[in-house]
Amino acid sequence: MSHPQAYGTFARRGGHTFRTSAYIQWGDSKKSIGASLLLNPGSADFNHAHHPGLMETLHTSMQASGAIKPDPTMEQLILFLEAIYGGETPLTGRFHLYNLFNLQNAKSVHAVDQFEALVHSDVCGIRDSLIPIGELQSHPWLLIGWGVERRASWNNLELSKRGWLDLISQAGVPFFGKMHPKHNNYYHPCPRIPTRRPDMLNDLVAIYKEQFGS
Template sequence: MNHQNVQAFGTFMKIGDRIHRHETYLQWGEGTNSLGACLLLNPGSAKLTKQLDKVLHTTGQATGPIHANDPTMKQLIRIVERIHTDQKPLSGRFHLYNLFQLRHGNNVESIRHFEELSRLGIYDSSESFASVEELKMHPWLLLGWGVENRRSWLYLEQAKQEWMKRVQESGVPFFGKEKQGTTDYYHPSPQKVTDRNVRFEELVELHQTKFRKD
């Protein structure tokens, strides 16, 4: 699929042996207006360019281009371009938020790590919450933090509740594929490649239903 000219940007912080990522967005054209936003679990295995990685490990902080070729980024690009199919060339930013900022490729392991750090008072969740004012800037928010859940994950539950409180206060319309009988939302890019097109179509349809003009 031939995507329009899109780049990913992010800010990374190195804290001890941990890497945090925040202020992440996909950029089309020169516009700074919001094309939408999503709320996922954590930054996964997001990688910086070699040059920025060097800066990060030397200074402890780096901001700039990141690779947008992992399955999640590719899927989000497809979703945004389909939703804004009437805008060509597309111009603006799509913002990526996370329940927590720790970079880690495995969902369950990352949550356990987050829970442990939070319990010890080493990780402060408040750093990853967007303000109500910031959320008001977005035309919509896609929820997709995943459906893994354990009763012992207390800090994760607190993060979800705080996020949803802010989302509801802001009035930003939100959607996502909800797991039946829960308040959790499936990730926009399933691990199985064959499921990705199905999820893509489901999310586009959910968006169209939410914003359908009667």
């Protein structure tokens, strides 16, 4: 199976970088083969070997789009998609990645603290990452994995979760994820400790097959 290519759109605002959209592409079809809702964009950056000038464009024009080098989360999602669609030869379509907020920061706790501060300073809004209901309905399913970390001060993050859950409910799109046993949050699909990633992958494949069939 050919390795897919990831693409993203980035913007600069208030001295911070936001990844406003991203998807992983197999083949040439634009049809959605699924989507995920995670916490925030991680470390994925432009593929400088293919597009060496995109970072300069981002800092001069405040926006740039192009091929990006997959980060560990994207690589884990690629393994998940190829596991559940393994019978399709070749796999073709797009997998879209959404986030509760679009601020790029690979350290999740620090990222949420930054997001809370940026909302208070009006650099970004709670609903900035929400998408049109028609776009959400174009996906066959949504994998939720925004993480299970909680802090009493993360009020804006909770409001973002509510906004997304309301949108998902209105759209009627089926969703799944590995839920925390004690509260309504979902484990991230790519654990920080690499040795735990295969078990998480197996868990997600099993949850998907239980809900949608093999």
